[in-house]
Amino acid sequence: MAKITSNILVDVSGGKDVYNALAKAVSAAGLGKSVQVAAVDGFGVKAEGAVVKVLPSGGYYTGVAPEDADRIVQAAASGEGGSPVPAYTTNVRVALKNVGYIDPASIDDYIATRGYEALGGCLTNNTPQDVIAAVKASGLRGRGGAGFPTGLKWEFAGKSAGDKKYVICNADEGDPGAFMDRSVLEGDPHAVLEAMAICGYAIGADEGVIYCRAEYPLAVARLENAINQAEALGLLGDNILGTGFSFKISINLGAGAFVCGEETALINSIEGQRGEPRLKPPFPAAAGLWMKPSNVNNVETYACVRHIFLNGPEWFAGIGTEKSKGTKVFALAGKINNVGLIEVPMGTTLREIIYDIGGGIRGGKQFKAIQTGGPSGGCIPASLLDLPIDYESLASVGSMMGSGGLIVMDEDDCMVNIARYYLDFTVEESCGKCTPCRIGNMRLLEMLEEITSGKGKPEYINELRELGEVIKDASLCGLGQTAPNPVLSTMHYFMDEYEAHIRDHKCPAGACSALLKYVIDPEKCTGCTLCARNCPVDCIAGERRKTHVIDQERCIKCGTCMAKCRFGAISRV
Amino acid sequence: MAKLGSLDELKKYAAARSVGRADKTVLAVGAATCGIAAGAKDTIKALEDAIKANGVSGAEVVETGCLGFCYAEPLVEVRAPGAVPVRYAGVDAALARRIIKEHIIGGAVVEGAILSKEVPR
Numbered sequence: 001m002a003k004i005t006s007n008i009l010v011d012v013s014g015g016k017d018v019y020n021a022l023a024k025a026v027s028a029a030g031l032g033k034s035v036q037v038a039a040v041d042g043f044g045v046k047a048e049g050a051v052v053k054v055l056p057s058g059g060y061y062t063g064v065a066p067e068d069a070d071r072i073v074q075a076a077a078s079g080e081g082g083s084p085v086p087a088y089t090t091n092v093r094v095a096l097k098n099v100g101y102i103d104p105a106s107i108d109d110y111i112a113t114r115g116y117e118a119l120g121g122c123l124t125n126n127t128p129q130d131v132i133a134a135v136k137a138s139g140l141r142g143r144g145g146a147g148f149p150t151g152l153k154w155e156f157a158g159k160s161a162g163d164k165k166y167v168i169c170n171a172d173e174g175d176p177g178a179f180m181d182r183s184v185l186e187g188d189p190h191a192v193l194e195a196m197a198i199c200g201y202a203i204g205a206d207e208g209v210i211y212c213r214a215e216y217p218l219a220v221a222r223l224e225n226a227i228n229q230a231e232a233l234g235l236l237g238d239n240i241l242g243t244g245f246s247f248k249i250s251i252n253l254g255a256g257a258f259v260c261g262e263e264t265a266l267i268n269s270i271e272g273q274r275g276e277p278r279l280k281p282p283f284p285a286a287a288g289l290w291m292k293p294s295n296v297n298n299v300e301t302y303a304c305v306r307h308i309f310l311n312g313p314e315w316f317a318g319i320g321t322e323k324s325k326g327t328k329v330f331a332l333a334g335k336i337n338n339v340g341l342i343e344v345p346m347g348t349t350l351r352e353i354i355y356d357i358g359g360g361i362r363g364g365k366q367f368k369a370i371q372t373g374g375p376s377g378g379c380i381p382a383s384l385l386d387l388p389i390d391y392e393s394l395a396s397v398g399s400m401m402g403s404g405g406l407i408v409m410d411e412d413d414c415m416v417n418i419a420r421y422y423l424d425f426t427v428e429e430s431c432g433k434c435t436p437c438r439i440g441n442m443r444l445l446e447m448l449e450e451i452t453s454g455k456g457k458p459e460y461i462n463e464l465r466e467l468g469e470v471i472k473d474a475s476l477c478g479l480g481q482t483a484p485n486p487v488l489s490t491m492h493y494f495m496d497e498y499e500a501h502i503r504d505h506k507c508p509a510g511a512c513s514a515l516l517k518y519v520i521d522p523e524k525c526t527g528c529t530l531c532a533r534n535c536p537v538d539c540i541a542g543e544r545r546k547t548h549v550i551d552q553e554r555c556i557k558c559g560t561c562m563a564k565c566r567f568g569a570i571s572r573v
Numbered sequence: 574m575a576k577l578g579s580l581d582e583l584k585k586y587a588a589a590r591s592v593g594r595a596d597k598t599v600l601a602v603g604a605a606t607c608g609i610a611a612g613a614k615d616t617i618k619a620l621e622d623a624i625k626a627n628g629v630s631g632a633e634v635v636e637t638g639c640l641g642f643c644y645a646e647p648l649v650e651v652r653a654p655g656a657v658p659v660r661y662a663g664v665d666a667a668l669a670r671r672i673i674k675e676h677i678i679g680g681a682v683v684e685g686a687i688l689s690k691e692v693p694r
């Protein structure tokens with residue numbers, strides 16, 4: 001078989017003129033055996049007009065007209081052509097640098113990407129104080145939720161006196177819809193191990209514990225494999241790289257309680273106690289695991305660390321916004337076309353994330369809100385789409401960075417129901433230790449359940465707000481302190497929806513099943529009996545060729561009848 | 574395996590290794606939990622079987638982490654020496670066999686299956 005040596009990829013999402021011209025030019029030049037023209041559906045690069053990409057060089061042509069075909073074919077055949085253009089997705093990959101690139105089961109792959117060089121450099125050339133100073137200078141802040149400056153945290157743990165200290169990696173990742181940490185652990189486990197060892201050297205610890213949820217068996221297997229490989233090469237264990245520094249890492253499995261992601265509850269869980277938060281202070285940096293000074297960081301936080309040393313703290317501090325440095329990994333989910341895992345510099349706008357990277361709203365529907373920060377966060381409306389995201393900006397609009405889940409909602413989502421969903425989650429996951437969280441959130445949920453079933457009273461608006469503020473002020477840990485956020489933020493931006501439920505007993509989005517009913521239009525109904533035959537609860541009555549009627553008492557609002565009706569006679573009101 | 578005794582030894586060890594192979598085309602399959610759930614294990618087997626069945630010597634299949642495009646799993650990235658990578662989306666066993674036949678052996682990309690969204694490293 002003759003071998004094709006160059007490929008010309010044409011974006012045909014805007015039409016096939018250029019594609020046809022190129023195909024013609026290839027056969028006219030008699031290059032059909034060595035040059036292939038192939039259609040693709042978009043490249044994800046920022047460019048005007050028709051875009052063509054040439055392989056193997058990977059260069060682009062932009063704004064291509066059919067007249068350019070001969071020139072492009074000749075260039076491609078001679079193995080050149082095109083120039084780079086910027087991609088929509090920014091090219092800053094830090095935490096995900098190796099994820100999807102290296103073989104996570106191969107320590108050689110990792111070392112080939114300068115793996116363990118940052119650790120070796122720190123141990124050989126830097127004092128622990130230097131290491132802490134570099135992390136501080138980078139501006140790195142915790143990626144697990146609160147955004148606390150990582151260098152400062154290491155400094156506190158370093159300064160705490162103690163014969164024994166611990167480095168803990170929080171890999172509990174409990175936010176619904178979040179999978180950033182899992183992807184890092186499964187795709188680049190050594191990056192986390194290396195950073196934990198660097199932290200151990202910085203704070204004076206010789207032992208690390210990774211607290212990983214048991215629902216992540218592949219992440220655990222890859223971590224175990226990575227630990228064994230690193231020990232075999234002398235990159236973990238005793239006398240690392242002959243420097244006299246020793247560091248061991250073990251894995252502790254969590255059983256899937258959301259509150260065990262909170263650092264003090266996590267520490268309790270490792271100790272075999274109930275997964276309940278402890279009163280702070282003392283902070284873990286002073287008295288953590290087994291009451292010894294401990295540093296707790298999130299997986300993604302650790303995954304950034306080696307790059308700070310390989311490229312310099314200034315490099316890291318040069319990415320992002322004034323107060324939020326570096327990049328953030330987000331799990332993009334919900335009503336969006338391109339569901340996936342993305343990494344963008346801090347300061348990227350929500351609009352860029354949703355439309356350029358996420359490809360817009362599924363089914364061409366209207367964007368309504370984006371939820372950030374999981375059960376602790378809030379919903380951000382369309383009017384704030386140009387918000388550059390960082391820790392401060394998200395907090396200023398009543399949400400938070402959280403761990404990086406982004407859930408996109410469209411016109412069919414009811415914001416009261418969304419708030420109810422998150423509250424349902426936090427009530428389920430509350431450990432019950434403190435009253436504001438245990439009882440208060442339950443009361444919030446009860447009110448929301450009444451509102452979404454049309455039984456809400458006007459005074460609930462004030463009661464929700466007041467109780468929400470009290471729960472935030474009085475709860476023991478971050479779970480309770482943030483649980484009312486989804487309610488308060490949706491009340492702030494979508495009060496009209498709350499009012500419609502309470503005053504008019506209507507769900508404007510048509511999502512709250514208790515507030516809608518299916519009705520048959522007697523004008524349009526032909527009495528074909530199709531709806532009645534398909535109704536799963538047999539609640540539609542009517543004789544053949546006579547108007548049918550739905551028994552609203554028994555109707556379960558599944559919508560099957562509306563989907564089946566061939567005459568558009570059934571509507572949801 | 575001997576332990577590395579110093580930073581210099583680590584650097585020498587690193588210099589002798591590379592992720593890509595100068596003499597081989599690598600077929601990297603996204604095999605994180607997400608990819609596996611979407612069928613990456615079947616994809617890997619189909620690619621390996623096709624490589625064997627066609628007597629291809631210059632290609633090998635490796636597993637890698639999540640490439641980030643959940644909506645397009647299972648994903649295969651073809652990395653030929655000296656060429657920019659080409660990503661294929663929704664690679665089931667049939668498409669895997671076509672990739673080996675048409676792309677690896679014939680040099681022609683498999684039309685209609687390319688995910689060329691740029692995520693530079």
Ligand SMILES: Cc1cc2nc3c(=O)[nH]c(=O)nc-3n(C[C@H](O)[C@H](O)[C@H](O)COP(=O)(O)O)c2cc1C
Binds near residue numbers: 141264296297299
């Ligand atoms: C209810 C609750 C759940 C949490 N879950 C997680 C989690 O799953 N992963 C995580 O890294 N941090 C979680 N945190 C934050 C941790 O308490 C802690 O702030 C974090 O691990 C510190 O690491 P960082 O500074 O690197 O972000 C949670 C906090 C609360 C209050």
